[in-house]
Amino acid sequence: MGTLLGHVLPGSFFLFFGLWRLIQISFRLHLVGLIALRRRRRTPSSSPAPVGYFTSATYPCCFRPCAGFPLEGATKILVTGIGMGGELFASTDYGRAGKVVFMGDIQHVTMYALFFVSGIVDVLSWKRIRICPPGMDFLALANAFVGEWILFSRHLHGRTALDVALHTLLLYVVAATVLAVVAEYRWNETLMTSLVTTYLLMLQGTWFVQVGVVLYARFAWTAWLSHGLAESDAVVMATVLFAWHAAGNLVLGLVMLCLFGHVVRFSCGAGGGGGGDQQIEKLWAAHVMSSSVSVTTTTTTTTTTHVTPASSADERRRDGTDKTSDEEEESV
Numbered sequence: 223m224g225t226l227l228g229h230v231l232p233g234s235f236f237l238f239f240g241l242w243r244l245i246q247i248s249f250r251l252h253l254v255g256l257i258a259l260r261r262r263r264r265t266p267s268s269s270p271a272p273v274g275y276f277t278s279a280t281y282p283c284c285f286r287p288c289a290g291f292p293l294e295g296a297t298k299i300l301v302t303g304i305g306m307g308g309e310l311f312a313s314t315d316y317g318r319a320g321k322v323v324f325m326g327d328i329q330h331v332t333m334y335a336l337f338f339v340s341g342i343v344d345v346l347s348w349k350r351i352r353i354c355p356p357g358m359d360f361l362a363l364a365n366a367f368v369g370e371w372i373l374f375s376r377h378l379h380g381r382t383a384l385d386v387a388l389h390t391l392l393l394y395v396v397a398a399t400v401l402a403v404v405a406e407y408r409w410n411e412t413l414m415t416s417l418v419t420t421y422l423l424m425l426q427g428t429w430f431v432q433v434g435v436v437l438y439a440r441f442a443w444t445a446w447l448s449h450g451l452a453e454s455d456a457v458v459m460a461t462v463l464f465a466w467h468a469a470g471n472l473v474l475g476l477v478m479l480c481l482f483g484h485v486v487r488f489s490c491g492a493g494g495g496g497g498g499d500q501q502i503e504k505l506w507a508a509h510v511m512s513s514s515v516s517v518t519t520t521t522t523t524t525t526t527t528h529v530t531p532a533s534s535a536d537e538r539r540r541d542g543t544d545k546t547s548d549e550e551e552e553s554v
Contacts (some may be wrong), residue, residue: 224326229434231308232333235301237427242294243420244475246281248482251413253506277410278513279359279403280344289508292351295344298337305334329373336366349511360407364400371396384448387457388433391464395426410513417475425471432467436460 254275280294311317313327322328343362346353374393378386399422406415435444447456447463 224324224438225312226434226438228309228312228330229430229438231305233427233430233432233434235305235427236423236430239294239298240420240423240427241478243281243416243423244478245284245482247413247416247420248479248485249284250281250509251275252483253509257506274411275413276513277406277412277416278509279347279363279406280512282508282512284505286505286508289505290511292345292348292512295341295348298341298344302334302338302341306331306338309334326377329377333366333370333373336369340366349513357407360403364403364407367396367400367403371400383453384456384460385437387460388436391461392426392429392433395422395429398422399426417479421471421475424475425468428467428471429464432463436463 280292282289283291283293309327309330313322313324313331314320315323340359340362343354344359345351347356347359371393374389374396378389381389399419402415402419402422406419409415435441436447447459451459
């Protein structure tokens, strides 16, 4: 990762998944309103089954043909597998040494491996497969970010003050992401927890790229920060640059959320005019399937009352008691 490409690849990974989550959150929000509206129209005289927003560690594809496939988990496995292979190859001086000579690259391999495991757990937590216990996908994702934080906190020995400052700011984002993932699991019906996690993923992605550009790119517009300023001034400007990234990602997230919301409404049709009830219910079922935690919303509008054996026995006993009392009255 001690190259421009080594920072652009993980940065693109986090930014891509942040934007992916933003699209899926917009789509889920629209589905919630769409299904609630259709159910009220179908059952105007009775109260329809409740439906509301819920969080999940992974999201299904927007398109119905691939909605039942754990695409996000499979993509995470593919991307992190490529990252592990590239970093492992770089650790051997690109094959020239014949053995591992750069221990820092092994740290990067470990970081990719943690997210690789998270991708496997995402696939195994998909409700159609459901091998892992509920909530295991959140735990694996939080564990990946905890491991990333530990690795980067011991990744800065012998670095320049600017390098340490850039990576320390990254550590703050990673630590905040761990807390956001835990909060998303704890308050799994709150939209804000999903948006905070998404925002932090986007911020981590753009800042990863920025760190690589500042330290390793040979552009004239970045040379002033790494070479044109005194060390103390460079550290100060690095924090200013980070604040710009934080504000820029917030504005970008809000704009993209509104834009994706309009795109989803247009693609599904205003007021739910596009797509039949069955297709929309299937897409909603795919979103419910992607969440490993308990979802209080239901996908049907009918409820069934089951009589337990105990209650049946109680009714029989009550009937027997009533019959006995009637017989006693007749004998008197």
